Amino acid sequence: DAKTTQPTSMDCAEGRAANLPCNHSTISGNEYVYWYRQIHSQGPQYIIHGLKNNETNEMASLIITEDRKSSTLILPHATLRDTAVYYCIVRPVNSGGSNYKLTFGKGTLLTVNP
Amino acid sequence: ETGVTQTPRHLVMGMTNKKSLKCEQHLGHNAMYWYKQSAKKPLELMFVYNFKEQTENNSVPSRFSPECPNSSHLFLHLHTLQPEDSALYLCASSQAGGTSHEQYFGPGTRLTVT
Numbered sequence: 001d002a003k004t005t006q007p008t009s010m011d012c013a014e015g016r017a018a019n020l021p022c023n024h025s026t027i028s029g030n031e032y033v034y035w036y037r038q039i040h041s042q043g044p045q046y047i048i049h050g051l052k053n054n055e056t057n058e059m060a061s062l063i064i065t066e067d068r069k070s071s072t073l074i075l076p077h078a079t080l081r082d083t084a085v086y087y088c089i090v091r092p093v094n095s096g097g098s099n100y101k102l103t104f105g106k107g108t109l110l111t112v113n114p
Numbered sequence: 115e116t117g118v119t120q121t122p123r124h125l126v127m128g129m130t131n132k133k134s135l136k137c138e139q140h141l142g143h144n145a146m147y148w149y150k151q152s153a154k155k156p157l158e159l160m161f162v163y164n165f166k167e168q169t170e171n172n173s174v175p176s177r178f179s180p181e182c183p184n185s186s187h188l189f190l191h192l193h194t195l196q197p198e199d200s201a202l203y204l205c206a207s208s209q210a211g212g213t214s215h216e217q218y219f220g221p222g223t224r225l226t227v228t
Binding site (some may be wrong): 034041042043044045046049101102103104105106107 | 157202206218219
């Protein structure tokens with residue numbers, strides 16, 4: 001699996017946008033970028049994923065650079081409940097074999113402050 | 115609620131005990147996973163079941179024995195565990211095949227081995 005690099009921690013003021021960066025400079029052309037988050041003592045929660053284009057859903061936006069070597073997860077209006085560890089993961093597109101395996105790193109602890 | 119339930123939520127067991135963790139998914143998925151999360155360490159994949167067949171065993175000691183009787187249920191049988199096996203055990207499910215593969219996690223079982 002391609003490796004990802006994320007800052008260990010970040011702070012964000014409540015109501016402001018939280019921009020979480022991720023470097024994946026060795027990503028292959030057939031690998032998606034996935035984001036999950038884990039609120040303390042809960043199971044991880046899927047947020048969003050993308051391949052080349054920017055993506056948006058009800059939780060967040062994902063901006064992937066044109067060279068695909070980095071991406072940014074954007075929480076447009078962070079709330080206190082968004083305090084969590086955010087994981088950026090890359091994995092192959094094709095199904096079968098071990099391609100459904102997710103390899104979690106240490107992630108970024110985002111703390112949203114009142 | 116993610117559609118994945120785990121019981122019990124908390125378990126304390128001695129090193130000579132035998133216990134089982136249960137996971138059930140109500141999402142119609144065909145792949146299920148066990149992960150282990152020790153304190154201050156990333157999530158570690160333990161086992162993968164695809165269409166009830168075990169497709170990955172990530173070098174897990176034999177004192178952990180998984181069972182997948184059908185695509186909705188997954189068990190982790192525990193016997194003669196060690197204190198270092200104390201951790202949060204997470205179950206997840208996904209729809210294998212296709213290109214997406216989001217995994218949905220249960221709330222986890224907090225296991226303490228005394």
